[in-house]
Amino acid sequence: MVETLSLERRKRRESLAGLFRIDITDAFDMELVxxxxxxxxxxxxxxxxxxxTINLDISPLTELKNLITLKLFEGSELESISLRGIEELDALVALEININPEMSIEEIDLTPLANHPxxxxVTIACLTRNLKGLEVLRTIPNLESMGFYSLDMSELDLSDLSGCQNLESMYFGELGQENPIKPFSLKLPRKVPLKIVEVSDFFSEDMEFQVDFEFLRDIESMDSLSLRNCNLTSFDFTRLSSLKRIGRIDLSENRIxxxxITPILDIATFTENALGEPTFIIDSDVIIQIEKKRQDDIPTILSKKDKIVEEHKGSYAIDYEFGHQWLRKILDTHSVEWI
Structure with a gap:
């Protein structure tokens, strides 16, 4: 039987013919697939x-056996998202759901991702009230990076991901409910080789933020810890005092x-020469406090030479040069109070 196509579909097929990379705006339906x-x-x-599109079901894509990256954007009219069939996309390396529905989607079920080879x-950026099956992400053997954004939730407990052997980076943004009734709680997994944890922005300026730093007990160094624009009024650096090195710290755009900084005086960060940008970022009007008993130690700390740490297992494609330039710069640019 000869397939009869509309002029619009013939033109679409002509525009897609032989492409290895496709970026298309259209209804997600069987005709498109x-x-x-x-x-x-x-x-x-x-x-x-x-x-x-109201209901998005990716299962019709399962014949695209060479697909390595799938990105789903926009979706203002969406009411549901189904990931059924994604396990058949054996070559898939990256999944990004970056959807902006007018109303929060009740639930996204992640269980089809279990044991993906x-x-x-994995990036989930979508107004949703619940992520079902978060624990199955721990079964993905090669999972390296996760991002969660725009979640209409009051907490995010990722402790079930403890033990992910290759998980190095986690990103979070625009979290929490519009009218919060309690602080947003973030619990990170233990016994994972995390090198990057970056959190930024919340739906509400009234949102308080709580993060569990127990994950730091299992690691000796990080590349980046960023808590930017998280409505913080203070930060206790004793949480980081067990680290030998931390590449960069960003606490900017908060209410601090x-x-x-006494607990981290002896901790080296990346040098600006290595990273190409400042490595200790705070707002210019923050008053730096240091315990008086450490005042005489400052010259000794600042005299230490920068050095490349060969054994540092990081995620950045740079020379891992560490030093205390961050401390010199902070002392030069901020008011200091000896306590």
Missing amino acids: EDIQAAAPEVQILQINVVE ELRV THLD
Whole structure:
């Protein structure tokens, strides 16, 4: 039987013919999937800017066996998202759901991701009230990075991911409910080789933020810890005092007025020469506090030479040069109070 296509679909197939990378804005339906399969069966990177779709089901994509990156954007009319069938996309390395529905989606079920053989990066950026099956992410053997954004939730407990052997980076942004009734609580997994933890922004300026730093007990160094614009009024650096090194720290755009850095005076950060940017970032009006008993130690600390730490197991493609330039710069640019 000869397939009869509309002029619009023929033009779409012509525009997609032979592509390995596709970025398309359209309704996510069987016609779109059929046209992609017919015109570009070897596609490797697929970004669909979803419009005019209420229920998104990715299972029709399972014939795209060479797909390594799947990105789903926009989706203002979406009411549900189903990941059923994603386990059949054996080559998939990166999944990004970056959807902005007008109303919060009740739940996204992550259980189809269980034991995926190649998946390395998972990003969920979507107004949703619940993430079902978070614990299955621990079964993904090659998972390296996760991102969670725009979650309409009061807490995010990732402790069930403890033991992920390759998980190095976690990113969070625009978290919490619009009208919070309690602090947003973030619990990170233990016994994972985390090198990067970055949190920024909340839906509400009234949101208080609580993060469990127990995960630091299992690691000796980090590349980046960023808690930017998290409505913080203070930060206790004793939480970081067990670390030997920390590449960069960002506590900017918070409500911090005084910051006691005594617990981390001896901890080296990346040098600006290595990273190419400042490595200790706070607002210019923050008053730095240091215990008086450490005042005589400052010249000795500042005299230490920068050095490359060969054994540092990091995530950045740089020379891992560490030093105390951060301390000199902070003392030069901020008011200091000896306590």
